[in-house]
Every structure is written in structure tokens, then in C-alpha cells.
Amino acid sequence: MKKAIVLLSGGLDSATTLHMALDKGYDCRCLIFDYGQRHKKEIKHAVKIAKSAGCVHKVIKLPFSWGGSHLLDKEAPLPKRGIKNIGKKIPSTYVPSRNTIFLSVAASVAEATAAGAIFIGANAVDYSGYPDCRPGYFKAFETLLKRGTKRGTSGGHIRIITPLIGRTKGEIIKIGSRLKVPYHLTWSCYAGGKAACMRCDSCLLRKKGFDEAGIKDPLA
Amino acid sequence: MKKAIVLLSGGLDSATTLHMALDKGYDCRCLIFDYGQRHKKEIKHAVKIAKSAGCVHKVIKLPFSWGGSHLLDKEAPLPKRGIKNIGKKIPSTYVPSRNTIFLSVAASVAEATAAGAIFIGANAVDYSGYPDCRPGYFKAFETLLKRGTKRGTSGGHIRIITPLIGRTKGEIIKIGSRLKVPYHLTWSCYAGGKAACMRCDSCLLRKKGFDEAGIKDPLA
Numbered sequence: 357m358k359k360a361i362v363l364l365s366g367g368l369d370s371a372t373t374l375h376m377a378l379d380k381g382y383d384c385r386c387l388i389f390d391y392g393q394r395h396k397k398e399i400k401h402a403v404k405i406a407k408s409a410g411c412v413h414k415v416i417k418l419p420f421s422w423g424g425s426h427l428l429d430k431e432a433p434l435p436k437r438g439i440k441n442i443g444k445k446i447p448s449t450y451v452p453s454r455n456t457i458f459l460s461v462a463a464s465v466a467e468a469t470a471a472g473a474i475f476i477g478a479n480a481v482d483y484s485g486y487p488d489c490r491p492g493y494f495k496a497f498e499t500l501l502k503r504g505t506k507r508g509t510s511g512g513h514i515r516i517i518t519p520l521i522g523r524t525k526g527e528i529i530k531i532g533s534r535l536k537v538p539y540h541l542t543w544s545c546y547a548g549g550k551a552a553c554m555r556c557d558s559c560l561l562r563k564k565g566f567d568e569a570g571i572k573d574p575l576a
Numbered sequence: 577m578k579k580a581i582v583l584l585s586g587g588l589d590s591a592t593t594l595h596m597a598l599d600k601g602y603d604c605r606c607l608i609f610d611y612g613q614r615h616k617k618e619i620k621h622a623v624k625i626a627k628s629a630g631c632v633h634k635v636i637k638l639p640f641s642w643g644g645s646h647l648l649d650k651e652a653p654l655p656k657r658g659i660k661n662i663g664k665k666i667p668s669t670y671v672p673s674r675n676t677i678f679l680s681v682a683a684s685v686a687e688a689t690a691a692g693a694i695f696i697g698a699n700a701v702d703y704s705g706y707p708d709c710r711p712g713y714f715k716a717f718e719t720l721l722k723r724g725t726k727r728g729t730s731g732g733h734i735r736i737i738t739p740l741i742g743r744t745k746g747e748i749i750k751i752g753s754r755l756k757v758p759y760h761l762t763w764s765c766y767a768g769g770k771a772a773c774m775r776c777d778s779c780l781l782r783k784k785g786f787d788e789a790g791i792k793d794p795l796a
Contacts, residue, residue: 417637418681420688450726452685456721456725457684460676460679468642468644468672487725488724493720493724496720499716500717504710506672509666510666
């Protein structure tokens with residue numbers, strides 16, 4: 357059975373990605389990062405998503421103690437820029453090199469467990485504008501792994517698979533609904549209160565997606 | 577003052593690299609990784625080297641709990657292949673994607689602290705044969721950072737500087753001696769006993785270097 361590492365954040369994109377990987381027949385091992393985000397809620401949700409899919413999962417602690425992002429700082433304001441301005445510039449919630457660190461760890465686990473693929477639910481359409489979510493970035497990462505790993509330099513490869521990269525949020529939710537992704541277990545809000553704030557980028561993008569798909573958000 | 581992040585392992589290559597960066601006028605912040613290596617001795621040595629240079633340093637814990645290397649496993653045998661066979665194939669001490677993880681974290685710290693350079697003491701001449709120590713790998717990493725960071729996509733850059741990449745071990749030690757690198761504070765042996773084992777790749781390469789340079793190893 358072909359093996360894959362899947363990065364899970366607790367949000368709906370990564371949950372959909374996991375179910376797409378399972379649907380393609382991959383034996384999936386989920387990685388969840390506890391990196392000092394504003395709240396632990398998304399980590400708990402990620403664990404629930406992995407468990408509900410019956411997948412092995414691992415929570416990896418790597419606090420970004422050097423800061424550099426409003427997403428790591430509970431006191432800092434979250435951007436509230438409205439749906440039309442999302443994606444136009446890199447927001448203060450950008451975490452320096454976050455995906456690079458996550459993918460590096462995933463690559464290490466992939467080599468150690470003989471997995472040939474890493475799935476990441478990055479999206480470059482309805483997204484916050486982070487540079488580490490764009491196709492050219494993932495292409496560069498594959499080149500890096502081709503040159504810098506034992507597997508890559510010994511005739512094998514580690515593919516970075518981004519099945520959502522060109523999809524709108526509405527399309528993602530339609531695909532996920534067909535695959536019965538447990539969206540009631542996902543969490544998108546940056547703020548991490550009892551209920552979603554409905555004002556941060558992540559909440560607005562989620563709402564846009566469910567509206568477009570014509571599906572009711574189970575968390576709404 | 578131009579800022580740099582320097583990766584310190586406790587060995588002589590990274591200590592020399594730190595002093596080359598300081599000599600070039602960089603304000604250096606040292607990163608030291610506690611990644612589950614066989615012994616903590618090299619971490620202590622790295623801290624001493626940073627302190628003796630008067631540099632800010634940070635020890636980052638990231639146990640490679642998924643394994644995949646004899647360097648992470650105290651029970652596993654270390655290769656003893658003799659100086660002539662070193663570098664011919666990737667040895668069992670290769671740690672999957674180690675430099676990729678270290679450089680990713682360094683890139684994150686670089687962005688968070690507005691540093692434009694990362695120094696790493698990688699060497700592709702007298703080295704163990706690890707794929708993540710070769711020039712093409714570092715080139716690919718720079719491309720990755722150009723595409724995947726806020727700094728890189730906003731007209732700035734984060735350079736990966738490898739001043740030792742094409743040097744022999746003897747040349748490295750000659751340069752370091754001129755710069756008064758405190759080689760008595762460095763530690764190279766993979767085994768981490770009271771004295772160096774003098775049989776592992778790392779010990780053999782160190783001995784070769786001091787012999788070639790015609791300098792007495794202060795640890796010998």
C-alpha cells in the first residue's frame with residue numbers, strides 16, 4: 357500500500373486533503389504541529405479528524421519562540437480586512453517559513469517511514485496571501501527534496517501533493533462533502549473562542565466556501 | 577550592522593564558520609539543535625563556542641522521534657569504514673532531512689529578526705557523503721526562500737552562506753587557526769564518550785584535517 361504523510365491543521369482544507377488522499381488509496385500518517393499558535397483548539401480538532409479517519413497521527417511540538425507573527429501572539433490584533441481585501445497582501449498572521457518547517461519535518465518522517473508522498477492542503481485561490489502557499493514554492497520544495505535526501509538522490513522521490521491548490525473554497529467543500537469529510541470536527545477561526553469570531557480571514561473564507569457550495573456549515 | 581543566523585553543532589566546521597561570519601562583520605545569532613542526537617556533549621560544546629564568541633544563542637528542542645538514523649539510536653552501531661571509504665556512499669548516520677529542518681528554522685528566525693543571511697558550515701569535500709551538504713542543495717534552498725518567504729517575495733532575500741563548502745578539512749583548520757577559533761571547545765566524535773573514539777567518520781575526518789594543516793589538535 358502506498359504511504360503518505362498528511363499535514364493536518366484542524367481546518368477544513370487539510371481535513372479535505374486527508375480524505376482525498378485516503379480516497380486515492382494512500383495509507384496516511386497525519387502530522388499535527390503544536391507550534392505556539394494562539395489557541396490549542398485547532399490541535400484538538402486535528403486529532404479528532406485523524407482519529408475519525410482511523411489514521412496514525414503524531415503531534416509535534418515546535419514552539420516558534422522567536423515570534424514574528426500576530427498568529428503567535430495572543431495580545432496582537434488579528435487583521436479584519438473584509439473578504440474583498442483578503443489575499444491582496446501578506447497579512448500579519450503570516451508565520452515566517454511555517455510551511456517550510458512543516459514540510460521539512462514531513463520529509464524527514466517520509467524518509468524514515470518510506471513514504472513517497474506528502475499531502476498538504478494549501479490553496480492559492482481563496483487564501484490569505486501567504487507566499488508559502490503558491491505552486492512555485494511547492495515545486496521548489498520538490499527540487500530541494502530531490503537533491504537533499506537519501507531517497508531523492510537514490511532514484512526515489514518524495515512528492516509534495518497539493519490537491520486543493522487551484523480550487524475555490526466552494527469547490528473544496530463540494531469535494532469534501534462528497535467524500536463525507538466530517539466538517540463538524542474542523543475548526544477554522546484564528547481566535548479560538550467558544551464560537552467562531554466570523555470576522556478573521558479564516559472565518560470569512562470558510563463562510564464564503566459554504567455559501568458558494570450551497571451547503572450548510574455544521575458549525576454555523 | 578548586518579545580521580546573520582549561524583547554525584552551530586559543536587563541531588569544528590560550524591565553529592570555524594561562526595568565526596568567519598564574525599570576521600566579515602556580521603552580528604551573529606547562533607542556533608543549536610537538541611534533536612535527540614546520541615549524546616548531549618556536542619550541545620554543551622556548541623553553547624560554549626557561542627558564549628566564548630559573545631554571541632546570542634538559542635537551543636531549540638526538536639527530537640526526531642520518528643527515527644530513521646543510526647545517529648539517533650544509541651543502540652545502533654556507528655559505521656567504521658576507514659578514511660578511504662568515507663564520502664563514497666550515504667552512511668547510516670545520515671539523519672533524514674536534518675539540514676532541511678535546521679535551515680527552515682533558521683529561515684524563520686532570520687525573517688523574525690530581519691537577518692539576511694544564514695551561515696552553515698557544510699562541506700562537500702572531506703565530508704561523510706550526506707546529500708544535504710552539496711552545493712546544488714543549498715542553491716535549491718535559496719530558491720525556496722526566494723519564493724516562500726515574505727522577505728523573499730518582497731524584494732529582499734535570505735542568503736544561505738556556506739563558506740567551507742569547497743574546502744578540505746586541512747584548509748578549514750588553517751583558516752580557523754588564523755581566526756583563533758577555540759578548537760579546544762569543539763567536539764567532533766559521534767560516540768560522545770569521555771575521549772573521542774578516533775574510529776567514527778567524524779573523528780577520522782578531524783584527525784585528517786589537523787594532520788594536513790600541520791597543527792596539533794588541542795583535544796588529541
